[in-house]
Amino acid sequence: MTPSPPRYLQEDNLSEECKKLLPILPKEKGWIGSYIYNYQGCWIPPRLLQGMIACQQRFQAEDSDIILVTTPKSGTTWLKSLLFALIYRVKHPIFEPNHPLLVKSPHVLVPFLEHTLYVDGQVPDFSTFTSPRLFATHVPFASLPKSVLDSKTKLVYLCRNPKDTFISMWHFANNLRLHHKDTSSIHEMFDLFCEGLSIYGPFWNHVLDYWKQSIENPNKVFFLMYEEIKEKPKIQLKRLAEFLKIPFSIEEENCGVVDEILRVCSFENLRSLEVNTNGKLSTGEGNKAFFRRGEIGDWRNYFTTEMNYKLNHIIEEKFQGSGLKFSYV
Ligand SMILES: Nc1ncnc2c1ncn2[C@@H]1O[C@H](COP(=O)(O)OS(=O)(=O)O)[C@@H](OP(=O)(O)O)[C@H]1O
Numbered sequence: 665m666t667p668s669p670p671r672y673l674q675e676d677n678l679s680e681e682c683k684k685l686l687p688i689l690p691k692e693k694g695w696i697g698s699y700i701y702n703y704q705g706c707w708i709p710p711r712l713l714q715g716m717i718a719c720q721q722r723f724q725a726e727d728s729d730i731i732l733v734t735t736p737k738s739g740t741t742w743l744k745s746l747l748f749a750l751i752y753r754v755k756h757p758i759f760e761p762n763h764p765l766l767v768k769s770p771h772v773l774v775p776f777l778e779h780t781l782y783v784d785g786q787v788p789d790f791s792t793f794t795s796p797r798l799f800a801t802h803v804p805f806a807s808l809p810k811s812v813l814d815s816k817t818k819l820v821y822l823c824r825n826p827k828d829t830f831i832s833m834w835h836f837a838n839n840l841r842l843h844h845k846d847t848s849s850i851h852e853m854f855d856l857f858c859e860g861l862s863i864y865g866p867f868w869n870h871v872l873d874y875w876k877q878s879i880e881n882p883n884k885v886f887f888l889m890y891e892e893i894k895e896k897p898k899i900q901l902k903r904l905a906e907f908l909k910i911p912f913s914i915e916e917e918n919c920g921v922v923d924e925i926l927r928v929c930s931f932e933n934l935r936s937l938e939v940n941t942n943g944k945l946s947t948g949e950g951n952k953a954f955f956r957r958g959e960i961g962d963w964r965n966y967f968t969t970e971m972n973y974k975l976n977h978i979i980e981e982k983f984q985g986s987g988l989k990f991s992y993v
Pocket residue numbers: 734735736737738739740741742828831832833835929930931932934954955956957958959962
């Protein structure tokens with residue numbers, strides 16, 4: 665049976681406000697069938713646009729909130745798990761045999777604002793959230809709700825080298841594609857990615873805006889790279905804890921709390937859990953779709969010399985002078 669695309673990519677039953685807005689926005693064909701629209705400089709499918717606007721209008725950030733921001737496929741699921749384990753380690757000690765991460769998807773434990781909480785006109789029930797509240801979003805900096813900027817809410821931004829991000833997105837899209845997987849589709853999708861046409865793209869604008877904010881406002885925005893966490897997980901987790909003002913104590917370090925958080929959140933462990941093997945999200949995706957290879961450099965298995973040349977050129981052009989350097993590209 666042909667699987668349906670996840671709910672957030674379907675275009676039916678949009679709000680009247682969204683239906684009125686769409687015809688005046690620039691529109692392009694998306695990777696997975698539905699159209700993407702350009703709103704505030706960002707390419708986004710209609711249902712997520714509706715969620716993003718609702719979130720802009722209604723979300724009231726609190727000073728203690730922590731929001732994880734990512735471009736899709738840059739390791740969101742991993743950092744959701746690490747943040748959850750880190751922030752709630754008193755309420756949920758990591759050595760607990762029934763730790764929430766062992767029985768629930770990281771996407772359930774750390775919901776996306778626009779994908780989940782504000783999707784389809786929903787009114788989120790925040791009474792069930794523990795303080796500090798932990799959310800995630802893919803929304804670009806320029807489109808964040810005003811209350812996030814006006815409050816002391818902290819933003820943790822994760823990015824991944826664009827080549828691996830693209831390959832991960834391409835696999836994810838192929839899993840969701842309704843019709844066919846033809847061999848040329850990687851080239852079609854690559855050209856779209858290079859033109860900035862990917863969900864929440866252009867990729868470079870998304871990354872650069874948060875990068876600049878992390879330099880201008882280092883107490884508010886913490887910028888992390890997937891590759892850095894892979895290379896030095898312990899150091900990066902401790903830096904993150906310090907940024908959030910919940911550093912590990914010497915006792916915790918001696919008891920192996922840092923190592924255990926990293927073990928529980930490791931690709932191998934999370935992927936093998938029943939919930940992430942056979943469970944499904946309410947949006948329709950199987951949880952296993954979020955755990956593919958979890959490695960650096962998989963792009964080398966797919967990129968042609970031409971693709972590599974083209975993306976290197978774009979990276980050089982877009983990021984020059986910013987001080988941001990990608991590794992393994
Ligand atoms: N624990 C852990 N460690 C390392 N890597 C991990 C982990 N969990 C998920 N992944 C890899 O992250 C990729 C999925 O990206 P996201 O989680 O950002 O997807 S999403 O934006 O939330 O849809 C996807 O990357 P690829 O394997 O390269 O496709 C996942 O395999």
